[in-house]
Amino acid sequence: GAFYQKPDGKFNYYASERWLPxxxxxxxxxxxDGSVLVLTDKGLGKIMFTKMTLQEKATFYEKQVRTRHIRDGFNGTLGRMKNGNLATGTLQDSDNDGLWTCMYLGGQIFRYAATKDPQALQNCRESLDAMERLYDINKIPGFPSRSYERTGYKYEDKPWRRTDDPEWDWKSTTSSDEVIGHIFAFGAMAELIDDKDLKSRSIALIDTLMSHIIKNDMYLVDWDGKPTLWGKWHPDYVNNFPINVGDRKLNSSNxxxxxxxAYHFTKKEKYKAKAFELMKKHGYYENLMRPMKIIGQAPGNSSDWSKMLSGDWNHSDDEMYYMGYWGLYRYAFNDTLKANYKKAIVDHWQFERPEKDGLxxxxxxITGIQDFDLEESVWYLQEYPLDMIDxxxxxxxxxxxxxxxxNFIEQTTKEVLPPDELGIIRHNNSRFILDRNGRGSSEMSAGDIWLLPYWTGRYLGVISGATTNTVKK
Structure with missing residues (x-):
């Protein structure tokens, strides 16, 4: 590869087929024009630098998403590519179609709230249509499918189930990360979108999902009448974990x-009553307020399940926490809880600061703290590569x-490397992963990775619409 030494003595590293043949x-x-020519044993590479505002970068990514990453309304990955050739890729379903779509939808909600752009509102409609169908395509009241596809797509794959419509199948076994993503996006839409139809539909989805969970004794119950592997919030499950196993804190928080x-938008007392029952009678408030510093590996006498879930820091858990923080903080039952939730959120963030994850x-x-590493957040947005091929x-x-x-938190280096020197990853992965064997086999969507943090910042007013940065091509 090629190195460039910066004025501060540190280096930029240009390697992999993202930069060179x-x-x-x-x-x-x-x-x-200030470009750099790099001759390799497989040909000549040209690295160019151009000025671009973050708004212009957002426009570039919006086109990337709408052109190549929307499948039946879902925000998806372009997979099965050969050597980085976009023309060879196909859109693929995912266990997390709902989550990735809700993160993209969240970004479009914030985009509309910040700009009133009618295209953002139309994108919201299309994504909500897809999300709504996750509930309608199966016969289980309030149960969200993981995904849906044309009949026969994966007929032998057990999670795929038949529907009454001979043209479509749906995917079962929905997990808790899907659920918290749904509630995040539906809540943001209900609060921030001024379209009466979208607002009422999003509230209805919140109500039907949470009614399902309460009716089924705090479990997400699948087509076979059994809870899914991860859809469990009952005290018998949550409090069975030792206090230092992250799932106890996470599930309580979520x-x-x-x-x-659900209570904020429906005003149904059953939601408020259940929340206080869990917090006061079953210790969920204590669980969610427990400081991050105690999270670690399960004691030796713990169950195998606890040991498996606590082998190292779980970055998917980080994503689930943060999808939940929107509703935890903004829709707190009272100011005292809100102030204490703020402490829990900031405590978690202190552990995340080394990753410099913009989201x-x-x-x-959202908690109103003055120092939330804005400079590092802009750095993350600036340094993310336009080329999102893996x-x-x-x-x-x-x-x-x-x-x-x-170490337990999987921090491999003293300082995290910039995004354009690392593999393309979603927010549920560690930004300290130094090596990645992507082989140019897929292109990730900017919808959840970049557009969500950018438009969240625009909505909150911490990022302006005219921040300029230098982009390497």
Missing amino acids: SNQVTHIAQGE ITAMLQT WNILTA WTVKNSHRKDIELLPP
């Missing part, structure tokens, strides 16, 4: 946020980074 560099020369959201930083700003990248061999000993 090959990592075997034989010569570097100055090109026209279900409280979900019940608060975690900007969502933390190339193979390797950084572990570098001599300019300071490696750390293995």
Whole structure:
């Protein structure tokens, strides 16, 4: 690869097919208009720098999503690509079609709230149509499917179920990360979208989902009458974990946020009563307020399930926490709870700061704290590559980074590398993963990865519409 030494003595690293035809560099020369020519054993690469506002970058990503990443209304991944060739890719279903779509939908909700752009409102309609159908396509009242596809798509795959419509199948086994994503987006839509139809439909979806959970004794119950593997918020499940296993804190935080959201928009007392029952009688308030510093591996005498779930820091849990924080903080039952929730959110954020994840930083700003690492958030947005193909990248061999000993939170280096030097990952992965064997086999959607943090920042007023940055092409 090629290195560029910055004025502060640190280096930018240009390697992988994101930047070069090959990592075997034989010569570097100055090109026209400030570009850099890099000769490799497989051809000549040209790295160019151009000025672009974050708004212009958002426009670029909006086109990327709408052109290549919408499948039946879902925000999806372009997969099965050959050597980074977009023309060879196909849109694929995912266990998390609902979650990734809700994160994209959240971004479009904030975009509309910030700009009143009619295209953003239309995108919201299309995504809500897809989300609504997750509930309508199966016969289980209030149960959200993971996904749906044309009949026969994966007929032998057990989670796929038949519908009355001979043209479509739906995917079962829905998990808790899907559910919290749904409640986040539906709540944001109910609060911020001034379209009466969208508002009423989003509230109805909140009500039907949460009614299902309460009716089924705090479980998400699938087609076979059994709880799904992850859809469990009953005290017998949650409080069975040792206090230092993250799922005890996470599930308590998420279900409280979900019940608060349901009560805020429906005013049905059953949601408020259940939330206070869980918080006071079953210790969910204590669970969710427990500081992050105690989260670690389960004690030796714990169940195998607890040990498996606590082997290391779970970054999907981080994503679930933050999807829940919107409802936990904004729809708190009272000011005392709101002030204490703020403490829990900021405590979590302190653990996340080294990753410099723009979404975690900007969502933390909903609490009103003045220092939420805005500079690092803008850095994240600026440094994210326009090319979102999952190339193979390797950084572990570098001599300019300071490696750390293995640790529970999986922080591999003293300082996190910029996004354009790492593999393309969603927010449910560690930004300290140095190597990734992507092979150019897929292109990720900017809808949840970049547009959600950007438009959240625009809505909250912490990012302006004219922030300029230099983009490398």
